[in-house]
Amino acid sequence: MDILEYSAVELSAAIKDGKVTASEAMEAVLARIDEKEKDINAYVTIDREQALKAAAAVQGKIERGELTGSLAGVPVAIKDNMCTEGMLTTCSSKILENFVPTFSAEAVINLEKEGAVIIGKTNMDEFAMGSTTETSAYGVTRNPWNTAHVPGGSSGGSAAAVAAGECFFALGSDTGGSIRQPASFCGVVGLKPTYGTVSRYGLIAYGSSLDQIGPLTKNVSDCAAVLELIASHDTKDSTSVKREDTDFTSALAADVKGMKIGIPKDYFGEGLDAEVRDAVLAAAKVLEEKGAVVEEFDLSLVEYAIPTYYTIAAAEASSNLERFDGVKYGYRTMEYDGLHNMYKKTRSEGFGAEVKRRIMLGSFVLSSGYYDAYYLKALKVKAMINKAFDEAFAKYDLILGPVAPTTAPRLGESLSDPLKMYLGDIYTISVNLAGLPGISLPCGKDSKGLPIGLQLIADRFQEKKLIQTAYTYEKIRGDFKTEE
Amino acid sequence: MANVISDETIEYVGILAKLELSDEEKEQAKKDMGSMLDYIDKLAELDTTGIEPMSHVFPVQNVFREDVVTNGDESEKTLKNAPGGKDNMFMVPKTFE
Numbered sequence: 001m002d003i004l005e006y007s008a009v010e011l012s013a014a015i016k017d018g019k020v021t022a023s024e025a026m027e028a029v030l031a032r033i034d035e036k037e038k039d040i041n042a043y044v045t046i047d048r049e050q051a052l053k054a055a056a057a058v059q060g061k062i063e064r065g066e067l068t069g070s071l072a073g074v075p076v077a078i079k080d081n082m083c084t085e086g087m088l089t090t091c092s093s094k095i096l097e098n099f100v101p102t103f104s105a106e107a108v109i110n111l112e113k114e115g116a117v118i119i120g121k122t123n124m125d126e127f128a129m130g131s132t133t134e135t136s137a138y139g140v141t142r143n144p145w146n147t148a149h150v151p152g153g154s155s156g157g158s159a160a161a162v163a164a165g166e167c168f169f170a171l172g173s174d175t176g177g178s179i180r181q182p183a184s185f186c187g188v189v190g191l192k193p194t195y196g197t198v199s200r201y202g203l204i205a206y207g208s209s210l211d212q213i214g215p216l217t218k219n220v221s222d223c224a225a226v227l228e229l230i231a232s233h234d235t236k237d238s239t240s241v242k243r244e245d246t247d248f249t250s251a252l253a254a255d256v257k258g259m260k261i262g263i264p265k266d267y268f269g270e271g272l273d274a275e276v277r278d279a280v281l282a283a284a285k286v287l288e289e290k291g292a293v294v295e296e297f298d299l300s301l302v303e304y305a306i307p308t309y310y311t312i313a314a315a316e317a318s319s320n321l322e323r324f325d326g327v328k329y330g331y332r333t334m335e336y337d338g339l340h341n342m343y344k345k346t347r348s349e350g351f352g353a354e355v356k357r358r359i360m361l362g363s364f365v366l367s368s369g370y371y372d373a374y375y376l377k378a379l380k381v382k383a384m385i386n387k388a389f390d391e392a393f394a395k396y397d398l399i400l401g402p403v404a405p406t407t408a409p410r411l412g413e414s415l416s417d418p419l420k421m422y423l424g425d426i427y428t429i430s431v432n433l434a435g436l437p438g439i440s441l442p443c444g445k446d447s448k449g450l451p452i453g454l455q456l457i458a459d460r461f462q463e464k465k466l467i468q469t470a471y472t473y474e475k476i477r478g479d480f481k482t483e484e
Numbered sequence: 485m486a487n488v489i490s491d492e493t494i495e496y497v498g499i500l501a502k503l504e505l506s507d508e509e510k511e512q513a514k515k516d517m518g519s520m521l522d523y524i525d526k527l528a529e530l531d532t533t534g535i536e537p538m539s540h541v542f543p544v545q546n547v548f549r550e551d552v553v554t555n556g557d558e559s560e561k562t563l564k565n566a567p568g569g570k571d572n573m574f575m576v577p578k579t580f581e
Contacts, residue, residue, distance in 0.1 A: 098565075099565055100564070100565065101565075102558075102561035102562075102564055102565075103561075195541055195542070196542065209539065209540060209541075235547070235549070238544075238546075238547040239540075239544065241542070301530075303526070304526065304527060304529075304530060306523075307523055307524040307525075307526050307527050308527065310520065310523075310524065311524055311527075318500075318501060322502070325502070326567055327566070327567070327568075327574050327576055328562075328565065328566055328574060329565035329566065329567075330565070330567070331567075332567035332568070336577065338577055338578065338579075339576055339577045339578070339579045340502075341504075342576070342577050343502045344502050344503060344504040345504060347501075347502055347503055347504075348503050348504040348505065351503075356501075356503055356505075356509075356513075357513070357516055357517075357520075359501045359503065360497050360498075360501050360503065360513055360517060361517060361520055362501075363497050363500040363501040364493075364497050364500075364517065364521075365524075367496070367497070367500060374521075374524060374527075376537050377527050377528070377532060378524075378527060379537030379538055379539055380532035380535040380536070380537050380538070381527050381530055381532065382537075382538045383535050383536060383537065383538035384530065384532070384535060386538060386541060418516065418520075419519060419520070419523060433541075434541060435541030435542065460541070460542075
């Protein structure tokens with residue numbers, strides 16, 4: 001069997017069985033990267049030497065029985081907004097072009113402890129602000145299914161790397177859909193956990209009340225295995241939640257009998273591509289035939305989620321990104337006149353257009369005189385959106401719908417009109433506002449051959465229902481090739 | 485466009501955001517912010533009287549810990565990425581004469 005055909009969990013099992021070594025797996029991935037990267041550009045940084053060295057060390061530990069975890073020896077790609085000790089971490093921004101962290105993100109440490117081996121850092125929208133990976137300062141990433149199309153974003157590099165076989169799995173982060181939407185566009189599985197499940201320590205913050213780290217994988221089994229390893233209570237993240245139910249792989253059972261699934265009618269209105277709608281509803285039918293109880297309902301407030309999100313996310317971003325001032329790390333402008341001019345010039349030269357747009361909007365909605373009308377109003381609507389979800393989950397185990405209104409757009413189509421790009425997040429964004437877990441998995445292809453994603457949303461802490469239902473669907477659907 | 489952003493507002497936002505914009509960027513920013521605010525104004529359609537603003541989805545409390553140092557001297561690490569440093573300190577341009 002070609003090494004690259006293995007899923008992450010299968011690869012680790014094969015390594016433990018002595019069929020393949022961690023070093024051979026890393027060499028196979030690096031060869032694949034050599035072949036693909038000029039077309040895809042999924043990575044910002046690849047550290048071959050370190051990757052091979054680490055793989056050899058892990059192989060030794062596996063042979064000595066010191067590493068027995070489900071992902072030991074498996075090459076992983078990390079989104080470039082997670083700190084990796086000794087490895088460049090740019091957030092795809094010029095302002096962090098030279099930032100080499102002296103510590104690693106907790107989620108990264110959790111993976112390394114279990115013997116996963118880092119290949120490098122994946123491309124993203126600058127500071128995770130975008131839905132196409134086109135706002136990166138290090139070039140666009142292309143969709144492996146069709147390189148004229150975007151991979152989605154902001155975790156576009158991670159999704160593309162999984163789809164192209166340039167890694168066995170990847171970590172991404174999701175603030176308004178940034179794991180689920182690129183997973184959908186690239187035909188892979190992506191999960192955003194309940195807020196607080198994965199430590200945000202070492203994740204460079206965008207919207208702190210919304211950000212969560214999660215897996216991008218070839219299939220649902222890998223997704224459960226990765227989530228199980230990265231979920232942890234961490235005192236270094238004060239919003240981290242102590243959970244006892246993180247044995248997510250125990251939910252990998254093909255059974256949805258009696259699972260109550262609600263389909264929000266408001267997710268199937270105007271703007272939804274007909275091919276996407278049909279594929280998603282066909283997936284619902286499959287689950288119904290397996291014994292799930294499926295019905296339509298009114299979720300309400302859907303059209304208010306995007307303005308609420310952009311107000312809150314921009315406000316938090318304007319505050320979080322204050323730290324990039326040319327003093328503690330990163331880029332500093334060459335010529336300046338005094339301290340304030342240094343701050344201003346550094347930031348103006350270091351940030352790209354979309355980041356500046358959101359910082360300015362955030363500064364405005366938080367400014368005196370506008371705070372109540374915009375920011376506080378958004379926090380109130382957020383409370384209403386939360387209530388709508390609470391009511392839905394009083395009736396249903398899961399909510400089922402599309403991930404995005406369309407399949408992957410062509411490169412360059414979205415950037416000209418930011419508002420239009422924001423509208424593409426309509427089905428993913430409210431999940432972050434309510435802190436809920438959501439999964440995206442492939443449920444078909446459109447007439448252009450581009451993948452379509454199915455989204456399942458559960459109540460807080462109910463990832464197991466997501467995993468069980470997604471796993472059941474995946475079993476019936478059969479193999480979804482990660483790339484043509 | 486309902487929201488017209490004035491030159492003064494963009495200047496003020498530039499100060500708050502610590503960004504220096506070219507004239508061209510300012511014009512674009514006025515347009516972008518205006519259309520974003522038009523869109524956000526949609527929230528005004530909702531009656532939020534009596535609704536508590538929700539900043540966090542869980543009822544979280546402040547997380548306290550004893551004020552005990554658990555890490556050692558990490559000044560070298562802390563300064564490693566600084567664009568300017570001197571005598572174990574960050575170096576910045578003169579802030580007053």
